[in-house]
Amino acid sequence: MAATSTTATVTPLLIHLLRGATDHASVAATHAKLLKVGTASAVSSCNHIIAAYCRCGVTARAHDLFDGMPERDVISWTALMSGYSSTGRPRLAVSLLRDMSHSGVPPNAFTFSTAVSACARLADAGLGRKVHARAEVEGYASDAVVATALIDMYGKAGDVETARAVFIGMAAPARNAVSWGSMLSVYAQNALGREAIQLFAEFRTKSNFMAPNHFMLSSVVNACAGVGRLGVGKSVHGTVLRFGHGCNGVIVVGLVDMYSKCGFYEYSRKVFDRIEHPSVICYTSIIVAAAKYGLGRCALTFFNEMIDRDVLPNSVTLLGVMHACSHSGLVDTGLHLLHSMQSKYDIHPCASHYTCAVDMLGRAGRLEEAFELANEAQVEGRDALMLWSSLLSACRTHRRLDLATRAAHRVSEFNQDVAGALVVMSNAYTSAGQTDNAAAVWSNMRRRGIQKDPGCSWIEIKDIPYVFYAGLVSPAGARAGEVMMLLDELEGKMREKGYKGGLGSTRVFDAHEEDGEDGKGEMVGVHSELLALGFGLLVTPKGMTIRVMKNLRMCCDCHDAFKLISDIMEREFVVRDLNRFHHFKMGSCSCNDYW
DNA sequence: ATAGGGTTAG
Numbered sequence: 001m002a003a004t005s006t007t008a009t010v011t012p013l014l015i016h017l018l019r020g021a022t023d024h025a026s027v028a029a030t031h032a033k034l035l036k037v038g039t040a041s042a043v044s045s046c047n048h049i050i051a052a053y054c055r056c057g058v059t060a061r062a063h064d065l066f067d068g069m070p071e072r073d074v075i076s077w078t079a080l081m082s083g084y085s086s087t088g089r090p091r092l093a094v095s096l097l098r099d100m101s102h103s104g105v106p107p108n109a110f111t112f113s114t115a116v117s118a119c120a121r122l123a124d125a126g127l128g129r130k131v132h133a134r135a136e137v138e139g140y141a142s143d144a145v146v147a148t149a150l151i152d153m154y155g156k157a158g159d160v161e162t163a164r165a166v167f168i169g170m171a172a173p174a175r176n177a178v179s180w181g182s183m184l185s186v187y188a189q190n191a192l193g194r195e196a197i198q199l200f201a202e203f204r205t206k207s208n209f210m211a212p213n214h215f216m217l218s219s220v221v222n223a224c225a226g227v228g229r230l231g232v233g234k235s236v237h238g239t240v241l242r243f244g245h246g247c248n249g250v251i252v253v254g255l256v257d258m259y260s261k262c263g264f265y266e267y268s269r270k271v272f273d274r275i276e277h278p279s280v281i282c283y284t285s286i287i288v289a290a291a292k293y294g295l296g297r298c299a300l301t302f303f304n305e306m307i308d309r310d311v312l313p314n315s316v317t318l319l320g321v322m323h324a325c326s327h328s329g330l331v332d333t334g335l336h337l338l339h340s341m342q343s344k345y346d347i348h349p350c351a352s353h354y355t356c357a358v359d360m361l362g363r364a365g366r367l368e369e370a371f372e373l374a375n376e377a378q379v380e381g382r383d384a385l386m387l388w389s390s391l392l393s394a395c396r397t398h399r400r401l402d403l404a405t406r407a408a409h410r411v412s413e414f415n416q417d418v419a420g421a422l423v424v425m426s427n428a429y430t431s432a433g434q435t436d437n438a439a440a441v442w443s444n445m446r447r448r449g450i451q452k453d454p455g456c457s458w459i460e461i462k463d464i465p466y467v468f469y470a471g472l473v474s475p476a477g478a479r480a481g482e483v484m485m486l487l488d489e490l491e492g493k494m495r496e497k498g499y500k501g502g503l504g505s506t507r508v509f510d511a512h513e514e515d516g517e518d519g520k521g522e523m524v525g526v527h528s529e530l531l532a533l534g535f536g537l538l539v540t541p542k543g544m545t546i547r548v549m550k551n552l553r554m555c556c557d558c559h560d561a562f563k564l565i566s567d568i569m570e571r572e573f574v575v576r577d578l579n580r581f582h583h584f585k586m587g588s589c590s591c592n593d594y595w
Numbered sequence: 596a597t598a599g600g601g602t603t604a605g
Contacts, residue, residue, distance in 0.1 A: 019596085047596045054597095078597040113598040120599095148599040182600045189601095218601040253602045284603040316604050323604080352605070386605080579605080 011039045018052045027052045028061075047075045054083025072103070078111045081118070090118035094127060097134070107134075109143040116149040125157035144170070148179045155186025180207060181216040188219040193227030194465070196220060200236075214245045221254035228549035228576055230262035231463040253281050260289030263547045263574035263581055280311055288320040292580040294591045296328025315347050319356060326360035327580060329594050334360050351383030358387055362394025363594070367403050370394065385414045457528035457550040459536050468531040476535045483534040487526065490534075494564045501557030503530060527558050529575060537569060545572045553577045563587050 014034050021027045031049050034040035040049065046069050053062035059080070066072065066080050077100040085093035097115045100107060107115075112135040119128035132150055135141040141150070147170050154163035167175075167183040180203050187196035200220045203212065212220075217240050224233035237255060245251050252275055259268035272278065272286045283306040290299035303321045306313065313321075318341050325334030338357045341347045354377035361370035370391055379387055388410040395404035458467040466475045473480040491503045503526050529550050536546040554562075554577045566573055567587030575582045583590035 015596085044596065049596095051596055073596095075597045080597090082597060108597085110598045117599070143598090145599050150599095152600065176599095178600055180600090185600060213600090215601045222601080248601090250602045257603070279602085281603045286603095288603065314603085319604055355605085 010037055011045070014039075015045070015048050018048050021052055022056055024053075024056050024058050024061075027056055027058070041070075043069070043071065043073055043076065047073070047079055050076060050083070051079045054079060054086070057087050059083045059087050059089070072105065074100075074105055074108050074111060077105055077107075078114055081111065082114045085114060085118040085121060090121040093118040094122075094131065097131065107138065107140075109140045109146055112138070112140045112143070113145045113149040116146060116153050120149065120153035120156045123157045125154060125159045125162075128153045128157060142170075142174070144174045144176060144179060147174070148182045151179065151182045151186060155182070155189060158190065160186060160190050160192065175207070177210055177213050177216065180210075181213065181219060184216050184223075185219040188223040188226065191226060193223040193225075193229070196223035197227075197229065197232055211243060212239065214248045214251055217243070217245055218248070218251045218254045221251060221258050225254070225258035225261040227465070228262050228458070228547070229460055229463075229465065230259075230264060230547060231460050233258045233262055235463075249279060249282075253279070253285050256282065256285045256289065260285070260292065261576065263549075263576050263583075265289055265293045265295075265581075277309075278306070278311070280306070280314055280317060283311060284314070284317040284320050287317065287324060291320055291324035291327055293583070294327050294580065294595075296324045296330045299324030299328075300330075300333070313345055313347070315350065315353075318345065318347055318349075319352055322353060322356045322360070326356060326363060327591070327595065329364060331360055331364045331366065351377070351379045351387070354379055355383065355387045355390060359390045359394065362391050362398075365398050367391075367395060367398060367400055371403065371406070385411065455528055455550070455552045457532040457548055459532040459546070459548050461536070461539055466532070466535060468528040468535070470528050471525050472528075473526075473531055473535075476531070476538075479535065479538055482538055483531065486538060487530060487534045490561075490565055490568065493568050494561060497564055497568075499560060499564055501560055503527075503561065527555065529554060529558050530561060533562065533565065533573065537565075537571070543571070545574060547574045547576070549576045551578065553579065554582065559589065559593075563589055 011034070014030055014037070017030045018027065021030060027049070030052075031040065034045060034049070039045055046065060050062045050065055053059070053065070062080055062083050066076060069076060077096060081093045081096045084090065084096070094115055097107060097111065100111070112131065115131045116128060116135070119125075119131055128150070132141065135146055135150075140146050147166055150166045151163045154160070154166065163183065163186045167179065170179060180199075184196050184199055184203075187193070187199060196219060200212075200216070200223075203210070203216070217236065220236050221233065221240070224230075224236060240246055240251055240255070252271060255271045256268050259265070259271060268286065268289050272282065275282060278286075283302060287299045287302050290296070290302065299321060303313070303317070306317075318337060322334050322337055325331065325337065335357060338349055338353055341349055341353070354373065358370050358374045358377070361367070361373065374387055374391055377387065388407055392404060392407035392411055395401075395407050454469055456467055456469050458465050460466075468475050473483050476483045487503055491499075529548050532548045533546065536548065540546060554575060559582065562573055562575065562582070562584045564587065565571075566584040570586075573582075573584040575584070580595065581590070582595070
């Protein structure tokens with residue numbers, strides 16, 4: 001009699017302990033006590049214990065327990081599924097969905113959202129679609145949480161269209177801040193910054209003035225960074241402060257990154273300087289910003305500061321510091337980092353560090369050393385392709401045909417260039433009917449920024465972006481004619497100063513941009529950054545810094561032209577290209593022509 | 596007792 005009353009009072013207490021437990025030892029101890037009391041075998045107790053083991057990552061114990069249950073309910077299955085999904089075994093999690101149906105336990109909305117999120121972790125749209133179809137059949141696809149998980153899953157798998165379709169298909173009242181935020185991050189993560197910014201504007205006007213939360217705000221900030229929209233970025237920064245998210249660590253990193261990617265290093269610094277205890281990611285972000293701005297010494301100061309403050313660097317941090325060295329010509333410092341990172345910081349140099357070092361040596365013209373390092377580096381596959389391609393271009397820059405041939409030979413072992421190889425791969429999948437894999441290749445390319453896009457440049461005027469392609473002035477609208485006249489006039493003045501390049505002529509190394517359409521009386525092949533600059537000069541007030549973004553690297557001719565025009569027009573220009581920033585002022589560039 | 600979204604690189 002006494003034992004029964006003890007059991008009745010002790011069990012809820014033990015369950016409570018289980019809920020708060022975060023480590024294996026305490027879960028196991030409480031589990032043992034429940035066994036002693038004799039209440040561990042009830043389905044609900046078992047579920048609690050399974051969930052607790054899963055929370056602390058011991059899925060094997062959870063599964064043992066699960067196997068020993070005489071009967072299991074939907075919670076038992078979903079808890080185990082969730083455990084596998086969050087501990088790096090999402091495929092196993094999804095397979096449990098089949099098993100549970102075979103054993104006669106119908107899944108609920110919790111089960112489907114868990115299964116869908118496992119597919120998201122796998123970035124597997126094919127599997128995701130199957131789970132989606134089942135959810136549809138069982139009537140759970142319209143559940144707000146399941147739908148939101150679906151949006152995220154399709155986005156992570158690179159299928160933005162379907163993600164959008166699910167979002168559109170949600171009834172307006174079902175859309176909450178999480179579903180809006182999920183759609184927003186799909187755009188941001190798939191390099192669709194414009195769409196993300198547009199959706200955020202829609203959210204502000206069409207969601208009955210729902211307050212934006214920190215998840216959405218960080219996605220929008222990232223979107224602004226991606227497309228270099230300083231004006232929108234500033235106003236989102238204002239929104240962040242108004243809604244009290246100015247102290248959120250993730251958003252703050254996003255802001256540091258956003259300002260630096262918008263060519264406003266000073267603001268990036270300002271945001272960073274206000275952070276009391278910057279995280280590794282914060283430090284990495286500002287180091288990379290300084291690196292892209294050619295401020296190698298500054299980047300090293302930040303790095304030393306973080307070490308002094310006991311913030312441990314990671315692999316990305318070291319890569320950032322090495323990039324800073326590379327772009328500032330601090331070659332020996334960079335090499336020293338490569339060789340000491342293992343012993344000093346316990347970070348094993350990987351392919352990207354070697355590629356960076358080879359690139360650094362090549363840039364500095366120390367090509368023999370670059371070759372030696374490239375041969376030493378244990379780099380394989382795609383990484384090796386990157387490494388040798390970068391060395392090849394260094395050889396070309398330094399006109400070392402002999403070495404270029406050797407590098408080209410190594411590159412040719414891979415048959416195609418990176419983007420080319422991936423496109424071929426994707427097409428192969430498509431013709432084999434494996435459209436899911438083809439889509440995955442594309443999403444993979446998008447994530448890594450290897451796109452077969454034509455070169456373009458854009459400029460933001462009063463929060464509106466104007467995108468220019470080579471040879472096409474039309475985005476300048478009614479002022480197109482004036483832009484061409486201005487560029488013509490500038491070309492004349494540049495010639496007087498000894499400019500040898502061309503603006504409208506065909507150049508030898510012109511391959512970095514696709515030719516625009518000719519005809520319509522436009523100059524053929526004028527590089528997009530020059531068109532954007534010409535338009536900027538016409539429509540912005542005297543003295544204002546003009547910021548131009550470009551999706552590829554700037555060519556030497558354009559670089560020369562920008563220097564001269566900054567002198568002629570007495571203006572400052574900031575150009576963001578694929579890798580870094582160029583700040584043109586009074587006839588010279590912040591990169592000192594070393595890039 | 597089981598469910599959904601955000602950060603640093605190239």
